[in-house]
Amino acid sequence: MNTISVEKQVIEVVKAAKASTRRLVQLSTEQKNAALEAIAQAIETQADAIIAANALDVKDAQAKGLSKALVDRLTLNEQRIQGMVASVRAVIQLPDPVGEVLRTIERPNGLSIHKVRVPLGVIGIIYESRPNVTCDCAALCLKSGNAVVLRGGSESFRSNQAIHQVIQSALANTDVPQAAVTLVPVKERAGVDCMLGLVGLIDIIIPRGGESLIRKISADSKIPVIKHAKGVCHTYVDSDADLAMAKSIAVNAKCQRPGVCNAMETLLVHQDIAKAYLLELAEALKAFNVEIRGCDRTQAILADAKAATEADWDTEYLDMILAIRIVDSLESAVDHIQQYGSGHSEAIINQKQSTAQAFLRDVDAAAVYVNASTRFTDGYEFGLGAEMGISTDRLHARGPVALEELTTYKYIVYGTGQIKE
């Protein structure tokens, strides 16, 4: 297919998605939930068709010699289908953010002004090989009254088409227009490029995937992007920390699931307690085969530690590797985090409240913790329900991108004939 016909096709379906927003703002919570339940049921009853389409994608991926990890992310089985269904039903249980009155202002001239939450409009999702994203994102966007334009990785093309088709069949008997869940119908990379230029038709782009995808989308998009850049998360163990607590938290932050964005990548340790703490910690990390890369002072304490290079301080390992630096003070710890951190999640372990307050105030990140593992930064753990990801941006949404973050607001003004003097 040539680029012109790709563009034509993409624009056509996105226009339909945009048009569907006119209907979406009129729907009640009950109407949206009924559509979500229809989707959940359709996925359950048509699981075989989805798994069959997915098997073809998996076969191709294996034939192309794609990595085991990628093939695993791509693969759908009965259990993962059940996971998709459960996710949709979890979204039904979440409160509807639309219509929430954020602020009411009564003016001396009698105007009554209400700042009310409304859907964002059309949300474009660009993702990699996990086909469940198709369904998870559709559910979150529908619940928040948005239309969604989905564009998954080419290796999951047939899986996404199958899931999309099941959703379409479900929506046919509901009040939600089918175009509210739109899948970009072309496999070509030009489909993404076209999406990123549709200012006025797509209101926001959310890329979901690895660092390079996100960097490329952010650089190319003409539409605002909410992005998760990366998670270089720090834990700082202060001089008066409870060292047993600090050990338990550091082991958890590093080892409980190292491949995720809220796992710790660098540990900062106050010099006064460095020796006692690091010797104990290193012992505990051995059980998880954690490779340690330390600064000079760390190496002087931990003979097995490799030397950390400048590059280590801003690397998101997503692996059983930990960078360790010994610092002179809270200020040095904050300086390090401000220089190398990615604005995701940062923790201090200490017992003195005034120091903790300075850390919480001075560290600039989506989530700052005192005496807890950074692994808690996600929508579910924060009590916000399911989410699209964690934003490391500062505008519109920061931290978990849950239902509320998929909305905007408008001012509704009730008058009785007021005119401006």
Place this chain on the structure above:
Amino acid sequence: MNTISVEKQVIEVVKAAKASTRRLVQLSTEQKNAALEAIAQAIETQADAIIAANALDVKDAQAKGLSKALVDRLTLNEQRIQGMVASVRAVIQLPDPVGEVLRTIERPNGLSIHKVRVPLGVIGIIYESRPNVTCDCAALCLKSGNAVVLRGGSESFRSNQAIHQVIQSALANTDVPQAAVTLVPVKERAGVDCMLGLVGLIDIIIPRGGESLIRKISADSKIPVIKHAKGVCHTYVDSDADLAMAKSIAVNAKCQRPGVCNAMETLLVHQDIAKAYLLELAEALKAFNVEIRGCDRTQAILADAKAATEADWDTEYLDMILAIRIVDSLESAVDHIQQYGSGHSEAIINQKQSTAQAFLRDVDAAAVYVNASTRFTDGYEFGLGAEMGISTDRLHARGPVALEELTTYKYIVYGTGQIKE
């Protein structure tokens, strides 16, 4: 100056502004207000220096033959200086948005999560010839804990430098770092281009000026932009409107100050009351010499009306010109607004609540009104205090961009040793 040395200079001052944000987040409301009061006093006492610098800009502008309107916007006199001082003192009176707890979440595992308002960081303002913007924006940014990087029009270069110097002299004796108010020190257009690429140093760009400036900045910026596109505002007079009220509101929305973004540009009238209403209204508009451009049906009623062309429906006249269209129904009115409106302010005049509710729900704009003039859309009239402008975007800020809209938030999490299971 060549482009490389322009870039070097811009980057240097912006880096200093960024560095100042570390200190800004530590300041109390009292410290910020004291700095604002110092600025107000310095402007009062050094008004002569500002007016003298401004006189040189004005002389150059006149010599270059710039328009009278532009020279007027550029000119500072004793009265306008007093206006600047009053604006700064008005900002002192506004509540400090920083530190506001937006949400508190207590989790079953004992984590206590606080979503807290914090400054955005560094705000870049690109504006045209009004020198008072230098001072107004500095005050709003400081109060909200942000650093500001200002870049005014080249014709007001000396005026802006003088105002900036006065602000610097005032800040020298306060707790606010001088770099928190930074003026781009170069006159060249390359200075703007450089600013727009400083991702990671400037957090947000707010252009203030005409449509072409805003369009250009939005197209070129690598940094998120909050923008006011244009204000093509509608008033829809429904079949059961109180026609006297509808007349008073339409005259006010069009004529009270036609050159502003929240003035009405197009009037939509239900066919059932069109004849009676338009004959009365036209009489009232005559007093203001309003030129009417109407659809066929309007022309059939108002013999003097010119024919409206397609282009009239999406033109922001900012002048004593009014486009009028007669529509069959509420739905047609909403269709027209959705097609041609700019998402700024839209009003319905009617007495039936169910129709009004449909209009308020279905019209997608920053502000939607029932029975009031669209002229009320601004920060002051909404009770939000001073503002940077009206955003017609949907992300982060919509409608008046006041102090709260110059902030973001972070999650502060208090634990007692919690680790993820």
